Amino acid sequence: MRRETLLNAVIMGALLLVPLWAWVADEPFTITLATRVAILSLAGVGLNIALGLGGLVSLGHAIFFGIGGYAMGILASHAQDYSPLLESPFLIEGTKSMPVIWLVAIVTSALAALVIGALSLRTSGVYFIMITLAFGQMFFFFTISWPAYGGEDGLSIYVRNGFPGLNTLDPIQFFAICFVLLSLALFASSRISRSPFGLALTAARQSETRVLTVGIDSFRLRLVAFTISGAITGLAGALFADLNRFVSPTMFSWQTSGEIIIFVILGGVGRLFGPVAGAALFILLEHFLGGLSEFWQIYLGFLLLAVVLFARGGLIGTLAGREVAHD
Amino acid sequence: MSLLSLEKITAFYGASQALFGVDLDVREGEVMALLGRNGMGKSTTIKVICRMLRHSEGRLQFAGRDIAALASYQAARLGIGLVPEGRRCFASLTVAENLVAAARPGHWDIGRVHALFPRLAERHTQSAATLSGGEQQMLAIGRALMTNPQLLLLDEATEGLAPVVRQEIWAAILALKHESGLSILVVDKSLQELSKAADRATILEKGETVWSGAMDTLQPDITDRYIGV
Numbered sequence: 023m024r025r026e027t028l029l030n031a032v033i034m035g036a037l038l039l040v041p042l043w044a045w046v047a048d049e050p051f052t053i054t055l056a057t058r059v060a061i062l063s064l065a066g067v068g069l070n071i072a073l074g075l076g077g078l079v080s081l082g083h084a085i086f087f088g089i090g091g092y093a094m095g096i097l098a099s100h101a102q103d104y105s106p107l108l109e110s111p112f113l114i115e116g117t118k119s120m121p122v123i124w125l126v127a128i129v130t131s132a133l134a135a136l137v138i139g140a141l142s143l144r145t146s147g148v149y150f151i152m153i154t155l156a157f158g159q160m161f162f163f164f165t166i167s168w169p170a171y172g173g174e175d176g177l178s179i180y181v182r183n184g185f186p187g188l189n190t191l192d193p194i195q196f197f198a199i200c201f202v203l204l205s206l207a208l209f210a211s212s213r214i215s216r217s218p219f220g221l222a223l224t225a226a227r228q229s230e231t232r233v234l235t236v237g238i239d240s241f242r243l244r245l246v247a248f249t250i251s252g253a254i255t256g257l258a259g260a261l262f263a264d265l266n267r268f269v270s271p272t273m274f275s276w277q278t279s280g281e282i283i284i285f286v287i288l289g290g291v292g293r294l295f296g297p298v299a300g301a302a303l304f305i306l307l308e309h310f311l312g313g314l315s316e317f318w319q320i321y322l323g324f325l326l327l328a329v330v331l332f333a334r335g336g337l338i339g340t341l342a343g344r345e346v347a348h349d
Numbered sequence: 350m351s352l353l354s355l356e357k358i359t360a361f362y363g364a365s366q367a368l369f370g371v372d373l374d375v376r377e378g379e380v381m382a383l384l385g386r387n388g389m390g391k392s393t394t395i396k397v398i399c400r401m402l403r404h405s406e407g408r409l410q411f412a413g414r415d416i417a418a419l420a421s422y423q424a425a426r427l428g429i430g431l432v433p434e435g436r437r438c439f440a441s442l443t444v445a446e447n448l449v450a451a452a453r454p455g456h457w458d459i460g461r462v463h464a465l466f467p468r469l470a471e472r473h474t475q476s477a478a479t480l481s482g483g484e485q486q487m488l489a490i491g492r493a494l495m496t497n498p499q500l501l502l503l504d505e506a507t508e509g510l511a512p513v514v515r516q517e518i519w520a521a522i523l524a525l526k527h528e529s530g531l532s533i534l535v536v537d538k539s540l541q542e543l544s545k546a547a548d549r550a551t552i553l554e555k556g557e558t559v560w561s562g563a564m565d566t567l568q569p570d571i572t573d574r575y576i577g578v
Contacts, residue, residue: 221450225439232437235399236451236496237425 026342030295037063037302038201045194053193054265055309059302060200061261066285066297067207068254073283074292075220076247077227081279082138082154085161086252088274089134090127090259092165095177095269097123102179120185120199123260131256132249139248143241155276162274176270183264190264200261204298207254212294214250223247224292255282284322288329290336299337351410352377352532353398353429353500358407359556360397367393368404369556375500380526380533382543382564384576385553391536392434394553395504398534399431400424412499426453430498434505434536436485438492440478444469447477447488448495455497456529462491465521483514490521500532501525507537515542522546540572552576 037059044052065087072078100107100116108114117123142153166174182190190196214220226233226240233240263269272278281304289300307325311318333340351374360368368390375381385391396402397409400421409417416424425431439447448459448469463470466487472480477488486506493501503522507515519542525531526546537543543550543564550567552560552575560571 218449218452221439221442221446224441225447225450228439228441229437231401231421232433232439234421235401235425235431235433236492237422237453238451239420239422 024342026293026295026338029338029342033295033298033302034205037298041194041197050193053197055305057193057197057200057265058262059298059305060197060204061258061265062282062285062301062305063298064200064204064207064261065255065258065282066289066301067204067211068251068256068258069282070251070286070292070297071211071214071254072248072251073286074296075215075223075227076244076251078143078244078248079151079283080142080154080248080251081151081276081283082142082156082158083252083255083282084274084276084278085138085158086131086135086255087259087262087278087282088161088165088269088271089131090256090261091263091269091273092171092177092259093127093130093256094123094183094260094263095179096171097126098179098183099171099177102181118181118183120183120190120264123183123264124257127256127260128253131259132253134256135249135252136245139245139252143244143248155279158274158276158279162271162276165271165274172270174271176268176272179263179267179269182267196265200265203257203261207257208294208298211254215294219243219246284326286336287326288336290338293336293338293342296336296338303337350377351375352412353534354408354410355394355398356408358394358397358404358409360393360402360404362393362402367556368397370407370558371397371553371556372558372561373551375532375534377499377532378530379548380522380535380546382547382550383534383536383553384540384543384550386576389553390556391553392504393556395431395434395502395534395536398424398502399429425496425498428497428499429502430493430496430500431502432486432489432493432504432506434508436482436489438477438480438485438488440476443474443476444472444480444488445474447492451492452495453497457494457497459495462494465494465524466491481514483510483517486510486514486518487521490518494525498531500534503533503535503537505536505538507539507542515539519546538576540567540576 037056041053041056069083072080097116098118101118106113106115138157142150145153171177184190185199188195222233222238222243226243230240259273285297285300285304288303289296307322311321329336354374355371358368358371371394383391397404400419411427411429439450442450448462468484469487469491472484480488507518523546535547547564550564551558554575559575
């Protein structure tokens with residue numbers, strides 16, 4: 023077995039076994055931590071398709087995370103107080119059903135990614151970073167100033183949404199849902215990276231001209247990647263909202279975008295399990311260093327510097343070695 | 350019937366003019382050599398054909414349609430397969446992935462490319478960055494073939510390669526010529542090899558077409574004047 027495959031198995035195994043142990047030992051908080059890791063990993067898996075495969079440094083992925091969150095918040099808050107979402111021209115009611123919420127989160131964030139991507143992907147490099155950041159700030163301030171759904175205070179949902187046949191309020195069952203969705207996203211991500219589409223995306227990151235001369239429209243390629251990426255991050259947003267039973271404009275903040283980028287960089291840009299390793303490390307640091315000091319992020323800063331300067335492949339790259347040679 | 354035709358093409362890099370009137374036509378199923386000394390506009394002409402550089406005047410037609418307005422990828426989809434100068438493979442992908450990434454359905458598939466270049470079959474799972482120069486060149490040709498082009502552009506395909514490897518590449522070009530109805534436009538410096546492979550030649554001098562004709566009518570006085578060193 024390749025070292026990276028082995029490492030991936032260890033990471034996934036730990037992410038599964040730690041909460042199972044916590045369940046047996048009756049430590050619900052640990053299960054919640056693991057659920058956070060699974061959900062944030064999922065957001066990172068989404069970004070990794072744009073950033074890792076496509077080389078698109080998006081400082082606006084919080085948009086999709088937030089849209090997913092608000093999809094859940096808006097639908098559930100209407101279901102909670104029995105008010106319809108829309109009465110005319112046709113009736114739309116809120117829902118407390120997770121599958122429906124996920125679908126709405128995926129579709130709306132994919133649409134947003136399609137539109138934002140179509141506009142932002144005309145630029146590249148630092149301009150792309152800036153324009154995605156600008157879109158992120160637009161959404162952030164829009165939600166702050168939108169009183170219908172809580173404005174700055176956000177929205178609280180009292181009971182976690184339901185999934186047919188499961189009790190989602192039981193931490194281990196909710197964890198299982200998130201873990202399964204993460205696994206599905208990882209499977210999809212690995213298929214994408216090996217498909218002609220993913221290979222072309224990798225090639226376009228390296229040299230756009232070469233890709234154009236073999237007849238591939240690099241703009242459309244990146245737009246599709248950005249849309250898939252946004253959809254996955256949107257799903258993570260819906261789960262994150264359900265974990266906290268709370269959504270607020272913070273989900274749209276540029277710090278959130280930055281954190282998702284940090285997961286990917288810490289774990290290893292473009293590595294399949296990079297976001298999982300990165301998110302796990304982030305949560306562990308937040309938990310343990312956060313216990314030591316309120317200013318734990320200063321240590322995170324040092325770690326990030328160390329990774330960027332000395333371990334470009336991130337955690338996975340350092341432990342499993344370089345994946346491929348570059349020219 | 351000509352597959353590709355350039356009439357009085359002029360082109361600029363910024364303010365400086367590089368092409369002053371290039372006439373060139375490549376007929377279906379023929380191998381055309383594009384000759385000239387360094388800096389005479391051969392690669393610029395290739396760039397114009399691939400739409401990597403916009404020409405300013407003249408007519409550019411491929412397969413009976415004007416391709417002046419097309420983007421580079423659209424020209425490639427229409428059937429222009431480029432093997433760029435300097436063996437530009439996708440270094441971060443394996444040999445197989447390089448071929449798959451570019452593939453479009455048609456006559457050429459991985460099996461046929463492997464038959465043409467058995468060395469690529471041996472190096473199937475190897476990263477393209479670890480290939481020798483000759484193997485990278487084979488891969489670049491294979492990748493262009495995988496797009497199933499009607500016209501293959503070979504820009505300095507044998508430059509800087511060991512003589513043995515050059516022979517392999519030339520053998521492959523000859524095989525392509527005889528096996529398939531592919532039209533090929535070759536930019537190369539070795540007249541000896543070109544005289545075996547090419548049907549016709551066009552010579553550029555200072556961004557202008559100065560001679561065009563059948564390869565076997567290319568007399569020493571002309572080669573001395575325009576190509577000779």
